[in-house]
Every structure is written in C-alpha cells, then in structure tokens.
Amino acid sequence: MTEHVLRVEGLARRRRVNHLMESLAWLAAVIAIAILAIVVWSVARKGWSELNLDLLTKSPIPFSLTNAPQGLSNAFAGTLVIVGVATLMALPVGILVAVYLNEFAPPSIRTGVGLVLDVLAGVPAIVVGIFVFVLLVAGSGQSGLKGAFALAILMLPFVARTTIEVLALVPNALREASLGLGIPQWRTTLSIVLPRAAGGILTGTVLAVARVAGETAPLLFTSSLVGNQTSWNPAHALQTIPVAIFELSESPDPKDHARAWAAGFILLLFILCASLTARWLATRNARKIAGR
C-alpha cells in the first residue's frame, strides 16, 4: 500500500468518526426535547381530563368514601397568599441589594456580596425550610407568613442577580447627565435609573415568582400541617399546590392521583406561560434599556 492510499483511508475513518459524533450530538438534543415533551405531555394528558371547576371551588374531604366532588381550593388560595407575600418581602430587599452593589459599593464589596448571593442561591431549598423551622417555627408553630419568608429567601438572590444585570445595562451617560444637572444621586437612582430598568426588573420578578410557585421543600416544615378549610389568613398554616401534589402523590388512592395531575397541570401551565412570556419580554427589554 502506498502512503497516499493510507492517508485517504485515514480520512475516511476521520470522516466516519466525525459523522458519528455529530449524530450523537443531534441524538442528545432530540433526547433532551423528548424528555420535556414526555413530562409535559403526561401532565397535560392526565391533568386535562381531570380538570373541572370543583378543583378550584371545593375543599378536599379527608378519608372520603363517597364520590362527592372534592377540590383543592385551600391549596390555590394558600399558594396565591404565600407567593404574594413572599414577593412583597423579596422584591424591595432584592432591588435595594442590587442598587447598593451597582450604584454605591466599591468593587471589592461588590465581588464579596456577589459571592454571598451565589452562595445563598446554592443553599438547597430543603435546608432553607429547616432553617426557617429552627428560626421561627420550632416552639410557636407553622404559618403562611413563615412559609412566605422561606420562599422569599429563595427569591432574594434571584431578584438581586437579575436586577444587577438590568441596572448594568442602563447607560452611564444617563446617570452622568442627571448628576451633571445637579440632581442628587438618590433622585437619579430613584427617578432616572430604576424607571429605566423597571421592565427588566418586572421580567426578573415574573421569573422568580414562576420558580418559587412550584417550590415544595421550603414549605414542608413551615406551612404544611393544615386543615381542609379554605383560608386567606397568612397568620395560619396554609395549604399550597406543590405541598398538596406532594401529599397526594404518596397516596395509594387513584382519585387522589387524579387531583394531583389536575393541580399539577394548572401549576405547570402557569409556570410555563410565565417563564416563556418573561423570556420574550427580556430580549425586548434589554434592547430598550440599553437604548439600542
């Protein structure tokens, strides 16, 4: 065999390897999307057929032996209250942290607190639940407020991070123009920088809400031992959709599974719509904020 032929054979083999590897990468992408499709399809198919108005309006009946219609109205009310309160807690603090890091802090503190935010974001949700349990629940009992506090801890680094990114997009020329006109820094921040960034902050908040609305772990130890009555009072322990699904999924009764699928379908629909809208808004906002 001549040198020339050898090299051509090598090329053929190299092409084959290349082809194989490219096919494997395609396959990986197909598998990833197939997994998403299968999970969403399972939830949608099983949830859709169980969907009815009773789910939203009727309370659950424990140990029910009859076929009386029951729902999860307590869980829907509780999720609205707890996620709402958590957002009210996390949003102002998160924005303030971002304002401090982006507008006031010297670089060394900025990296330091940035690292703290990353560490906070890395604390497992179940550990946050235990922390709030030790700090607030042990001895005095569970409540919706304490659950909301646990969710707010998960939201805080997320809101702060996205706000920092949005503030960084606001052109410095705007700040300089405002300061140059003699407007104090606090007015510049509140009336010029933050309004410009408002769209982006809203997007980040929607994403954060979508993320914590599905969280179960922080609520298990802070707001899970509940009755079946629908309550809007955050001073009491409130049922939530994720905790309800968690409990129903462990039940042996197929009727409970049906309700879990239906509630899961509504939760998933909400989360997917929220995150897709936010993603769409984010690309539009980034351009607008930077003034391009």
Next chain:
Amino acid sequence: MSAADISAEPVRRPFTGRRVRFGDLLLQALAGGAALGATVLVGLIVWKLIDGAHPALSKYGLGFVTRIAWNPVVGHELYGAGSFLFGTVITSFFALLVATPLAIGVALFLSELAPRVVQAPVTALVETLAAVPSVLVGLWGILVLGPALRTHIEPWLHSGLGWIPLFGTPSAAGASVFTAIIVLAIMILPIVSSISRELFLGVPSELKEGALALGTTRWEMVRGVVLPYSRGGIAAALILGLGRAMGEAIAVTQVIGGGVFIHWNLFGTGDTLGSKIAASYQGASTNLQSASLIYLGLILLVLSLAANIVAQWIVRRVSRQHGVTRGGHA
C-alpha cells in the same frame, strides 16, 4: 409658565462642592443595610442549623456522619447519617454520569451544529425543562417513569447485566434508587447544558477557524480546541450540577422508597439526606430525633456549600485565565 418660573427664582444657590445630602445617605444606608442583611442571612442559616442540631451534635459528635442507624423507638434511640450520605453520593454521582454526556451533546449541538432557525427555540425548550417544578417531576417519576422502569428496563438490565452488583433484583415496590437517578439526571441536564453551551459559544472563533483551516474535521476541532478551552468551565458546571442533585429533596423522596441500609443494588430502595428530611416533615417524636434531622440538613448544607464555592472558585480562575469578564446568564 416654566420660563416665568425660572426667572422668578431670585437667589442663586451657592456652589458648595461635595455636599453630603440627606437623601443620598438614606438611600445608601437602606441599600447597604439590605446587602448587609443578605450577608448576615447566610451566616444566620449556618448558625441556626448548628444551633438546632446541637442536641445531636453534642451527643453523637462527628461519629453521626458515618453511623448507619435510624431508630426512633424511645429507649433505643440511635441516629446516624451513614446510609443517607451513601444514598446521596450514589444517586448524585450516577445522575451526573447519565446527564453529563447528554448535556455536553446538547450544548455542542446548540453551539456548533444547530441550524440558525432551530438554535433559539431548542435553547428555550431545554431551559424550560429547568422550570418544571421538582414536585411535578416527582409525580411523573412515581406514577409514570417508575412503573415503566420496573416492568421494562430494570428486568432487562438485570437479566443481561445481573452479574454486576449494581443491577440486582428489582424491588417489588415501585420505588427504586434507579428511578431517583433518572429523575435527578433529568433535573440537572438543563443546568449543565446551558452553562456548557455558553462556554462553547465563548471559545474564540479564530481558534476554531484556525483548527478547521488546518484540515481538521468538525469533531477533531471540538476535541482539540473547544473542549480543552472550556475544560475548567465544564468542571465548574458539573460540580454545580452535582450540588443541585445532592440538594434535591422532593422528587427523590417521591420515587426512592426509603430505608436505612447500604447496598449497591440500584434497583432496590434507599434514602438520601434530602429525602430523609423531607419524608419526616410530619413531625419528629423526640427532641433528639428532630435534632438529628437538622444535623442531616447541616451535612447537606456543608456539602452543597462546598460544591458551590469550589465551582465559583473554578469559574473565577478560568475567567481570569481567559482574560474575559464573566457575563451573567439570565
């Protein structure tokens, strides 16, 4: 009107140079206080967990970490984290093993192969997978995936590869460590793939084009340029994924089945640190038991903080080496 307003202003403010304004001080104090609060919060989490675990910490010391026991019967109480730690390591290691090639493949597809039209939608779809709440992945895991694995995949693997201890007799209950591994792999796949994709897109195109100009195939270019260039970042992404897998409690609790023992059979049941804690949410019978549960949480916190800090450290080192500032990812 406005012209009159301006002319009506009789006194000119004297220029005083740097003035300390009350508003500036207030906003800075508020914002700085919030940042300080976030920092204190991290310390408070560590302190409160140590505080809550104190009865178990002082009774068992560090021996707790490796002891295989969980006996809540009053009078014979004995607790240890050994089996749960083992379960955590096994499930997250194998989940990473399953997810890594898939995630790297997806990232390579998105950064090097995908036609422009499918790039954005596929990226969005893969990241949507990360938005599915863990309790729903768990619900799907226990009612759909678990039964499917038990009736089809597990017996098949057992009959073919049963001589490997990992593929032992499938458990009669629907739950298994194997289901937990697949569920965890699904949950960390989008994290690892989206970070890897950004890393691959950050590889300087002159390096890639240089390799291609030398006559390499696309795969040889990936192996010779893209992968070595992003090696450090991939390591960080994998460690972040590992941290996420170790910390996941809900979905694992739903599918893993429970039990206090160490075995290598992936088709048997088991428990992890997170799943043991989550499964005990309806209350502990004694103080020592709840302190022991908090001790489990403390171990979990230490593990995930260590993973997080190592990953951050690698990211910072790599970005300094490459001389690029790390862009955030939304």
